[in-house]
Amino acid sequence: TPPAHSPDSDTPLGVLANVFGYGAFRGQQGAIVEHVAGGGDALVLMPTGGGKSLCYQVPAILRHRRRQGVAVVVSPLIALMHDQVGALEEAGVHAAFLNSSHSSDEAAHVERELMSGRLVLLYAAPERITTPRFLAQLTSLHERGLLSLFAIDEAHCVSQWGHDFRAEYLQLSLLHERFPDVPRIALTATADELTRQDIIERLSLHEARVFISSFDRPNIRYSIVEKAGSPRDQLLRWLRDEHEDEAGIVYCQSRRKVDETAEWLSSQGLKALPYHAGLDADTRRVHQDRFLREEGLVMVATIAFGMGIDKPDVRFVAHLDLPKNIEAYYQETGRAGRDGAPADAWMTYGLADVVNQRRMIDESPADETFKQGQRGKLDALLALAEATDCRRVRLLRYFGEESSACGNCDNCLHPAATWDATEPARKLLSCIYRFHQRGERFGAGHLIDVLRGKATDKTRQYGHDSLSTWACGAELSELQWRAVLRQLIALGHVVAEGEWHTLSLTDSARAVLKGEVSLRLREAQPEGRTKTSRKAR
Numbered sequence: 068t069p070p071a072h073s074p075d076s077d078t079p080l081g082v083l084a085n086v087f088g089y090g091a092f093r094g095q096q097g098a099i100v101e102h103v104a105g106g107g108d109a110l111v112l113m114p115t116g117g118g119k120s121l122c123y124q125v126p127a128i129l130r131h132r133r134r135q136g137v138a139v140v141v142s143p144l145i146a147l148m149h150d151q152v153g154a155l156e157e158a159g160v161h162a163a164f165l166n167s168s169h170s171s172d173e174a175a176h177v178e179r180e181l182m183s184g185r186l187v188l189l190y191a192a193p194e195r196i197t198t199p200r201f202l203a204q205l206t207s208l209h210e211r212g213l214l215s216l217f218a219i220d221e222a223h224c225v226s227q228w229g230h231d232f233r234a235e236y237l238q239l240s241l242l243h244e245r246f247p248d249v250p251r252i253a254l255t256a257t258a259d260e261l262t263r264q265d266i267i268e269r270l271s272l273h274e275a276r277v278f279i280s281s282f283d284r285p286n287i288r289y290s291i292v293e294k295a296g297s298p299r300d301q302l303l304r305w306l307r308d309e310h311e312d313e314a315g316i317v318y319c320q321s322r323r324k325v326d327e328t329a330e331w332l333s334s335q336g337l338k339a340l341p342y343h344a345g346l347d348a349d350t351r352r353v354h355q356d357r358f359l360r361e362e363g364l365v366m367v368a369t370i371a372f373g374m375g376i377d378k379p380d381v382r383f384v385a386h387l388d389l390p391k392n393i394e395a396y397y398q399e400t401g402r403a404g405r406d407g408a409p410a411d412a413w414m415t416y417g418l419a420d421v422v423n424q425r426r427m428i429d430e431s432p433a434d435e436t437f438k439q440g441q442r443g444k445l446d447a448l449l450a451l452a453e454a455t456d457c458r459r460v461r462l463l464r465y466f467g468e469e470s471s472a473c474g475n476c477d478n479c480l481h482p483a484a485t486w487d488a489t490e491p492a493r494k495l496l497s498c499i500y501r502f503h504q505r506g507e508r509f510g511a512g513h514l515i516d517v518l519r520g521k522a523t524d525k526t527r528q529y530g531h532d533s534l535s536t537w538a539c540g541a542e543l544s545e546l547q548w549r550a551v552l553r554q555l556i557a558l559g560h561v562v563a564e565g566e567w568h569t570l571s572l573t574d575s576a577r578a579v580l581k582g583e584v585s586l587r588l589r590e591a592q593p594e595g596r597t598k599t600s601r602k603a604r
C-alpha cells in the first residue's frame with residue numbers, strides 16, 4: 068500500500084521529506100532530480116558519501132507516481148543492492164533486486180512484481196540486464212509505457228582507464244539502442260577527465276547533462292604525521308585521545324602487518340579485527356558484518372577492504388603505510404564520515420615508506436612508461452605528505468578543483484614550522500658524495516651516525532671518523548636528520564635503492580651541493596605537534 072499522500076507529495080521536496088525524512092537536498096541533488104524526473108539524461112560525478120542514491124531514487128518515485136512505471140538500477144555491488152532495497156521497502160517504496168544470490172522461486176516472484184508494474188525500483192547486476200530473457204521483459208514493459216528510467220551506478224566500471232573495469236558494463240549501451248526514449252542517469256565517484264569521456268563515449272551519453280559536484284569532503288580532517296618511535300604506539304595514543312570506542316579503519320600494506328596490528332590493538336584492549344584477502348571467505352564475511360553492525364569496532368585491513376562498504380558512521384581512517392597514490396588516498400580516506408559528521412583521515416609517514424614505495428615501483432614487472440607514470444603519482448603523494456600549506460587545497464587541486472585554505476587540516480590548524488635547511492642538506496649530500504668517492508654506499512642509519520659523529524663498530528671499521536664530514540652535523544638530532552633525509556628523497560635529490568636502501572645522489576643534488584638553491588624544509592615534528600584536539604572541534 069502506498070504511503071499516505073500529503074498535499075505536496077508529488078514534488079521532489081515532498082518525496083524527499085515524506086519518504087526519506089530529509090528537509091533539503093544536498094549540493095546538486097535538487098537540480099539532478101528535477102532534470103531526471105523531467106525525462107533528461109544525466110551524468111553525475113559526486114564523491115563517495117555525496118548522496119548519489121537519492122539522485123535516481125527520488126525521480127524513480129516521482130515517475131512511478133505519474134504512472135511511468137519502473138526504474139531499473141544497474142549496480143555491480145550485491146551487498147549494496149541488498150541494503151538499499153531493504154531501506155526502500157522500509158520507507159514504503161516497493162523495490163526489489165535480481166542477482167545471483169536469488170533462488171529461482173524468489174527470482175520468479177520478483178519478475179511477477181516487475182511485470183505487474185507495481186515495482187518502483189528494480190536493482191539488477193549488469194550481466195543480468197543484457198540477457199535475452201530480461202531484455203524481452205523490458206521490451207514488454209516498454210510497450211506498455213511502464214519503463215520509466217535507467218540508472219547506471221558505478222558508471223566508471225565501463226572505462227578501461229578505471230580501477231575496476233567490468234566487461235559487462237560495455238553491453239549497457241544496448242539499453243540506449245533498444246529504448247532510446249527512456250531517460251538514463253549514470254553515476255560515479257571517479258572524477259578524472261579521461262574516465263568521464265570514456266563513460267560518455269561508451270554509454271552514448273553525449274546528450275546527457277553533466278553534473279560535477281565538488282569533491283571536497285569538508286567534514287574530514289586531514290592529518291599526516293611523521294613516524295616517530297613506534298608508529299603503532301602513535302596510532303594507539305591517537306585512537307585513545309581522539310576516537311575512543313569509535314568505529315574506524317586502519318590501513319596497512321601487508322597482510323602480516325594487518326594481522327600483527329589487529330592482534331596488538333586487541334591486546335591493548337581495543338575491539339579490533341583483521342581483514343585481508345588471505346583470510347578465508349567466511350572469516351572475512353563475519354568480520355565485515357561485525358564492523359557494520361557492532362559499535363566502535365576498528366577494522367585493520369589491507370585495501371581489500373572498503374569497496375562498496377556503506378557504513379555512514381566510520382569516524383576515522385588511519386594509514387600506517389603510504390597509499391599507492393593520491394587517488395587511492397582520497398578513496399580510502401573517503402570512507403570516513405559519510406554521514407557528514409566530523410571524521411578524521413590520519414596517516415603516519417616515514418622515510419622507509421618513501422623508500423619502499425619507490426622500490427616497489429622499480430621492481431614491478433611493468434614497462435618503463437607505466438613505471439614513470441607511477442613515479443609521478445608517488446611524487447605527488449609525497450608532496451602532499453611534505454606540504455606545509457593546506458592539505459585540502461593540494462588534494463582538491465590534484466582533482467582540478469581550486470579552493471582556499473580549509474581551516475580543517477593539520478597544517479591549517481597548527482601551521483607547520485619550517486626552517487632553512489640549506490646548510491644541513493649540503494652536509495648530508497656531501498657526506499654521501501664522500502662515500503661515493505671511496506666507492507662505498509650506505510643506508511640512512513650509518514649516514515646519520517657519521518654526520519652526528521657517533522662512533523660505532525662500523526664507523527671504526529670503515530675509518531669514517533677521519534672523513535671531512537665526520538661529526539659535521541652534531542647539532543641536529545637523529546630525528547631531525549631523518550626528516551632532512553626523507554625530504555631530500557621526497558624532493559628527488561637522493562635515491563635509496565636495493566635491499567639495503569643504500570643512498571646515492573641524483574643530478575638535481577648538484578645544485579643544492581653547489582649552494583645554487585636554498586631549501587626550506589618542514590621541521591621535524593616532535594610528538595604532539597600535529598595532535599588534533601577534540602576540544603578544537
Ligand code: ADP
Binds near residue numbers: 090119406
Ligand atoms: P553515495 O552513493 O554518493 O556514496 P549515498 O547515496 O549512500 O552516497 O548517501 C550517503 C549518505 O548521505 C546516506 O546516509 C544518505 O542517507 C545521506 N544523504 C544523502 N542525501 C541527503 C540529504 N539530502 N539530506 C540528508 N542526508 C542525505
Ligand code: ZN
Binds near residue numbers: 457458473
Ligand atoms: Zn587546510
